[in-house]
Amino acid sequence: xxxxxxxxxxxxxxxxxxxxxxxxxxxxxxxxxxxxxxxxxxxxxxxxxxxxxxxxxxxxxxxxxxxxxxxxxxxxxxxxxxxxxxxxxxxxxxxxxxxxxxxxxxxxxxxxxxxxxxxxxxxxxxxxxxxxxxxxxxxxxxxxxxxxxxxxxxxxxxxxxxxxxxxxxxxxxxxxxxxxxxxxxxxxxxxxxxxxxxxxxxxxxxxxxxxxxxxxxxxxxxxxxxxxxxxxxxxxxxxxxxxxxxxxxxxxxxxxxxxxxxxxxxxxxxxxxxxxxxxxxxxxxxxxxxxxxxxxxxxxxxxxxxxxxxxxxxxxxxxxxxxxxxxxxxxxxxxxxxxxxxxxxxxxxxxxxxxxxxxxxxxxxxxxxxxxxxxxxxxxxxxxxxxxxxxxxxxxxxxxxxxxxxxxxxxxxxxxxxxxxxxxxxxxxxxxxxxxxxxxxxxxxxxxxxxxxxxxxxxxxxxxxxxxxxxxxxxxxxxxxxxxxxxxxxxxxxxxxx
Amino acid sequence: xxxxxxxxxxxxxxxxxxxxxxxxxxxxxxxxxxxxxxxxxxxxxxxxxxxxxxxxxxxxxxxxxxxxxxxxxxxxxxxxxxxxxxxxxxxxxxxxxxxxxxxxxxxxxxxxxxxxxxxxxxxxxxxxxxxxxxxxxxxxxxxxxxxxxxxxxxxxxxxxxxxxxxxxxxxxxxxxxxxxxxxxxxxxxxxxxxxxxxxxxxxxxxxxxxxxxxxxxxxxxxxxxxxxxxxxxxxxxxxxxxxxxxxxxxxxxxxxxxxxxxxxxxxxxxxxxxxxxxxxxxxxxxxxxxxxxxxxxxxxxxxxxxxxxxxxxxxxxxxxxxxxxxxxxxxxxxxxxxxxxxxxxxxxxxxxxxxxxxxxxxxxxxxxxxxxxxxxxxxxxxxxxxxxxxxxxxxxxxxxxxxxxxxxxxxxxxxxxxxxxxxxxxxxxxxxxxxxxxxxxxxxxxxxxxxxxxxxxxxxxxxxxxxxxxxxxxxxxxxxxxxxxxxxxxxxxxxxxx
Numbered sequence: 002x003x004x005x006x007x008x009x010x011x012x013x014x015x016x017x018x019x020x021x022x023x024x025x026x027x028x029x030x031x032x033x034x035x036x037x038x039x040x041x042x043x044x045x046x047x048x049x050x051x052x053x054x055x056x057x058x059x060x061x062x063x064x065x066x067x068x069x070x071x072x073x074x075x076x077x078x079x080x081x082x083x084x085x086x087x088x089x090x091x092x093x094x095x096x097x098x099x100x101x102x103x104x105x106x107x108x109x110x111x112x113x114x115x116x117x118x119x120x121x122x123x124x125x126x127x128x129x130x131x132x133x134x135x136x137x138x139x140x141x142x143x144x145x146x147x148x149x150x151x152x153x154x155x156x157x158x159x160x161x162x163x164x165x166x167x168x169x170x171x172x173x174x175x176x177x178x179x180x181x182x183x184x185x186x187x188x189x190x191x192x193x194x195x196x197x198x199x200x201x202x203x204x205x206x207x208x209x210x211x212x213x214x215x216x217x218x219x220x221x222x223x224x225x226x227x228x229x230x231x232x233x234x235x236x237x238x239x240x241x242x243x244x245x246x247x248x249x250x251x252x253x254x255x256x257x258x259x260x261x262x263x264x265x266x267x268x269x270x271x272x273x274x275x276x277x278x279x280x281x282x283x284x285x286x287x288x289x290x291x292x293x294x295x296x297x298x299x300x301x302x303x304x305x306x307x308x309x310x311x312x313x314x315x316x317x318x319x320x321x322x323x324x325x326x327x328x329x330x331x332x333x334x335x336x337x338x339x340x341x342x343x344x345x346x347x348x349x350x351x352x353x354x355x356x357x358x359x360x361x362x363x364x365x366x367x368x369x370x371x372x373x374x375x376x377x378x379x380x381x382x383x384x385x386x387x388x389x390x391x392x393x394x395x396x397x398x399x400x401x402x403x404x405x406x407x408x409x410x411x412x413x414x415x416x417x418x419x420x421x422x423x424x425x426x427x428x429x430x431x432x433x434x435x436x437x438x439x440x441x442x443x444x445x446x447x448x449x450x451x452x453x454x455x456x457x458x459x460x461x462x463x464x465x466x467x468x469x470x471x472x473x474x475x476x477x478x479x480x481x482x483x484x485x486x487x488x489x490x491x492x493x494x495x496x497x498x499x
Numbered sequence: 500x501x502x503x504x505x506x507x508x509x510x511x512x513x514x515x516x517x518x519x520x521x522x523x524x525x526x527x528x529x530x531x532x533x534x535x536x537x538x539x540x541x542x543x544x545x546x547x548x549x550x551x552x553x554x555x556x557x558x559x560x561x562x563x564x565x566x567x568x569x570x571x572x573x574x575x576x577x578x579x580x581x582x583x584x585x586x587x588x589x590x591x592x593x594x595x596x597x598x599x600x601x602x603x604x605x606x607x608x609x610x611x612x613x614x615x616x617x618x619x620x621x622x623x624x625x626x627x628x629x630x631x632x633x634x635x636x637x638x639x640x641x642x643x644x645x646x647x648x649x650x651x652x653x654x655x656x657x658x659x660x661x662x663x664x665x666x667x668x669x670x671x672x673x674x675x676x677x678x679x680x681x682x683x684x685x686x687x688x689x690x691x692x693x694x695x696x697x698x699x700x701x702x703x704x705x706x707x708x709x710x711x712x713x714x715x716x717x718x719x720x721x722x723x724x725x726x727x728x729x730x731x732x733x734x735x736x737x738x739x740x741x742x743x744x745x746x747x748x749x750x751x752x753x754x755x756x757x758x759x760x761x762x763x764x765x766x767x768x769x770x771x772x773x774x775x776x777x778x779x780x781x782x783x784x785x786x787x788x789x790x791x792x793x794x795x796x797x798x799x800x801x802x803x804x805x806x807x808x809x810x811x812x813x814x815x816x817x818x819x820x821x822x823x824x825x826x827x828x829x830x831x832x833x834x835x836x837x838x839x840x841x842x843x844x845x846x847x848x849x850x851x852x853x854x855x856x857x858x859x860x861x862x863x864x865x866x867x868x869x870x871x872x873x874x875x876x877x878x879x880x881x882x883x884x885x886x887x888x889x890x891x892x893x894x895x896x897x898x899x900x901x902x903x904x905x906x907x908x909x910x911x912x913x914x915x916x917x918x919x920x921x922x923x924x925x926x927x928x929x930x931x932x933x934x935x936x937x938x939x940x941x942x943x944x945x946x947x948x949x950x951x952x953x954x955x956x957x958x959x960x961x962x963x964x965x966x967x968x969x970x971x972x973x974x975x976x977x978x979x980x981x982x983x984x985x986x987x988x989x990x991x992x993x994x995x996x997x
Contacts, residue, residue: 020548024522027529038721040740043777050518054552223536242538279541 007071008080009238014064015083015280021055023238024151030236030244034228045110060095079283082464086282091160103296105142105197108135110409111113116408125397132407133375137367139410153369156413161290161420162466166366169416173362173480176355176419179485180390181491184340188391190496193339200324204249207257213316214258218265218447224272232405233260235267235296235346237286240279243268254321255337256348262304263347266296269451273459279471287463289414293421294428295454301351301422302429303450308335308442338495342390344399353390353491358419360385361404365412424467425499428458433474443447505569506578512562513581513778517551521736527740528734532726543608551601577781580962583778583813591657594644603640606633610889614906615729623877623895630905634866637908651867654911659788660964664864665915670791671860674853674917677983679887681990682838682851686889688994691837697824697984702747705755709745711814712756716763716945720768723944730903731758731845733765733794737782737859738777741766747805752819753835754846757798761845764797765790767949771957785961787912789968791919792926793952799849801948805832806940836993840888850990851888856917858883859902863910922965924982926956929973939953 002010028048034042040213057062068091071084073185074459107447112131119128126249131268140152154165161392211227220227223241230246237243245264254338270292271284278284286292303309305332309316314330362383367373373381382401388394394400406414432438441449457474471479493499500508526546534542559794566589569582592600610629617626636648645653652663709725718725721739728744735741748754768790769782772877776782784790802808805828808815812828838848844855862879865871871879880899885891892898904912930936930951933959939947955972969977991997 016544017552020545020552023542023545024526024549027526028522031525031529035724036724036736037719037724037740039719040737041720043737043739044521047518047521050515051522054515054518197593219535221535224538226533226535227532239538239541241541242535369819485510 002067002070004074004076007067007074008076011069011071011080011083013057013067015282018055018059019280021051021058025051025055026238030228033230033234034231034246041114042111045107045114048110048261049103049107049295052106053099056094056097056099056102060091065091065095069251077280079281079464083282086463089162090282093146097142099147101142105301106137107409108138109408112408112410113405116405118403120231120398120402123396123398123402125400125402128397128402128408129376129378135407135410136412139412140369151369153366153413155418156365156369158413158428160411160413161288161417163468164290164416164420169362169420172352172420172423173359173416175481176359179482180352180355180488183489184356186498187340187492187496188342189351190339190498193335193495195336195339195341197328198250198254198336200254202254202321202324204251206320207249207251207254208460210258210317210320211261213320214313215265216443217313218262219451221272225268229262233264234405235264235271235367237271240272240274240276240284243271253348254324259300259304259337260347263296263300266299267292269299269454270295270459273451273455274462275460278462279462281462283464284462289417290421290424291463291467293418294424294467295458296423297418297422298425298429298454302425303438305334305338305351306439306442307331308439310334312441312445325395335495338491340492340496342392344386344392344394345403352488355419355422356389359414360389361415362419365415369412379447406450423481423484424471424479426478426487427471427475427477429487430483431457456475471476500568502572502574505565505572506574506658508565509569509578509581510778512557512566513780516553516557517778519549519556523549524734524736528726528744531728531730531732532744535754539612540609540947543605543612545550545606547601547605551597554592554595554600558589560917563589563593566681570764572769575777575960577776581780584783584961586816587660588780591644596639596643599640599643603908607906608634610906610908614900618729618900621894621896621900623898623900626895626900626906627874627876630876633878633905633908634910638867639720639908649867650866651911653864654867655914656911657802657911658911659786659833659915661966662788662918667860667918670918671914671923673983674857675977677980678850678853678986681987682854684996685838685850685990685994686840688996689841691833691993693834693837693839695822695826696834697750698750698752700749700752700819700822702749703753704818705747705749708756708815708818711759711818712811713763713944715811716760717949718763719770721765725759726885731762732903733762734770735769738770738772738774738782741769743867751846752822752845757802757835758845758889760802761794761798764794767797767952768793768957771949771953772960773958776960776962779960781962782960785964787915788919789961789965791916792922792965793956795916796927796952800923801929801936801940803832803836803849803964804937804940805829808832809941826898833993836989837989838994840890842884842890842892850851850986853917853920854887858887859913863913867910872991921979921982922969922977924985925969925973925975925978927985928981929955 020154025048028044030375032041032044055114068084068087070221071080072088076084097105102427112135115131116128119125129162141157143152144154150158151166157166157169202350215227224243226242226244228230228244228246229248231248233245233247235243235245245261245268247257247261247264272286310333318325318328338351340352342353343349346354349357360382363385364373364378367381368375368378379401383393388398404415406412432450436449436453462472465473468479471477523546526542530539532541537722566582566585569578570586574582595603610633613629614626617623637654641650641653648656649664655662655664655667713725722741724740724742726742726744727746729746731743731745733741733743743759743766745755745759745762766803772782808828815825816823826834836849838850840851841847844852847855858880861883862871862876866876867872875900877895881891902913904910916937930948934947936948936949939945954966959968963971966977971973
């Protein structure tokens, strides 16, 4: 195989694996948004068969040999990176027997369906056994490829290459040491009344708000589609087709607003990758943390500012003239930044958010160390909320069943939300050095922000990793203190703690 | 391979081919309903790759050998039928080289996208070359498998096994001989004023009407999903998951109503197949004519009656109190049955409908005999409308570009609409002998009709063909006079022609 043959093989290989990915993404998106319930069993079975076909092709020994051979060739920089990433991704699934792989996918599919049902009914007892099965299966599955890593280290590495318990422990220790006592100070200060945001906000009016915000953020319907699902998510179909979802809560105005801005942050990352990477693994996801850095940056650092709302608040107020009658923009911005202990992670304020992640991280560690009393996991969950946030969930829907991740076997994912937010703090600092973010927002020039992100981050897809981006864009290493400093400074001002 | 091994092979074979089918159906449905436009090229390319994978697996020589071997085994009746149908279906694609197959699928995908755009702009010139390419490619494609049949005979047989030009010529001759002169009589009689139906009917109110009708017809959202697309269609995902679509026209009340009832007729056929056939080819489509018999039966023989509207008209009127203020149920039923020459097939009245099909049938014959002046196909189309219906379309959107079939390579499909309606006339006659259809409808017992269809037709899936069903259910052979008699009798009364 000469270089030319190798590159042409790689193209064909990527096209075929992409075809399977696109089919499975489409089926998953369909299932999460509109698919009739009774078809779930059959659909999940069919999806597991396709997963099996994908596995067979992508880990075919002949294909593996060729990809390995390419690792030793002198290729152009991008091709070399692509080969490296393929080998990194394949490291896991090439070790899994096909039947184990298919059974695991089918289990996760069923688990997801059962979770949706049990979450609706806040039925932990009904879901408990399934979660135990998912954890057992995840453990066996991980055994095939984890090598010398512990199971949980392997899961952490899978979501954020290079991360492990040791590094996350250090990260979360900093959060515990510096943020926990600060949060207690905030909780002791005068509280911000947010009851205005908890009035009745009819879904059809919220949908109109979404249209307004999409317009402000240059949402392109020829490239993006937004649906509704139980748990909001973003799914990349291609560089010109990204799907995102939201969920509406009529008694919480900002729930869907910030959730869709979050998802749009993910979507933009995908839509702005350089077109020359279309079809290559380099157009895909480098790490969940890097992806979260983009969604969390938009959701918090951008969209919770007065500058963001200066073009949007009047429009919002016109959608809800009764509910927001006596609320000024300053009051509104104060409310959307109010910190208060709450149960639902996706709706948590910026300050307490990392504690929601800390809780999940600590539980995951215990789950995979086998240290946990699984029978009472929901109570352990509640205990942790009580310990860190001073509140105790009264049911599983606002407690252990709230997130889609565990039901889908996504262990080791949660920590990337906090890590990604910390990356975001560094990127945001750099962005503010380069451009006048506030002016861009108040002048209705959202594209200036997008352009900065595209130029510095998005265009590269996964061809640069988190370390490289921090170095190239921020000229510094990862430093969680930048994130913590930002939060402490912001909330000191908001709560007049000086 | 003993019998047991053979059956277990067949199960695995069907599961894997079904997995590809489901993936491709999901992607097609997604593309026709919500997919962002700019992702089309990439998506179509990926779909053609999956089509290629499906081809490779389903026509794999080892698999073929096994299926052929099963044809000689003594199997249970259903397995034997399944084997026979597989061989019948594979007859076509096993002869096609993979690259030809994939290129053809990609061409059809692109053609469909271009058609949507050109239809919107009524741009025949923009689409013409693509249609020529599709016809040329269809001709070459058909050459691979048609054997001694002419190209068009092969296409007719593909859509309705056993049908050919000779038989359709006889069928359409009867329609021309008996219906054409009758339609002239109707056109000369006093006309029914339908302007009421052409007022402004806002889509959001039409959507509520759809909810009312779905309730009346026992539409089960756990098994059915309804979307919106340019051209309404139904897509079976599994026996417990069927998708249908409609299109709304705000200046035509009955357009979406009858279109969705039509699609629901297709959907029911799929939803009521005996569960023991799930996953088998026997759960699938026997012929397009048989499928159309079910949609056309519901749309016309059931839903255009006063009995159908006796439970639904008040509700409809309440949705449009202004528009329908002075319209009694009798006047409404008269209007929805009014016959008048019109351009759009899917909205044609029951009486002139077969002429829309006749026109397409005659053009298709010419297209595949090479007799047609392709450059002026749109004018030939218009000429035929003038000849048979006395009206001339003024643009391509209401003329040659109106239907999705040709852009999708579905030549030989149209005739099955007329044939299927003729089947429907025979089934309806049998249904009326067995149960009191009028009473079922007026008593809000739609399930009695569904039950009859399930028991006599739907449950068998494709394990009985049209001939067998006509014999078993109607105790007679196919006879197009039953259809024509029904129309003449109905419209003689409606237009007081006695």
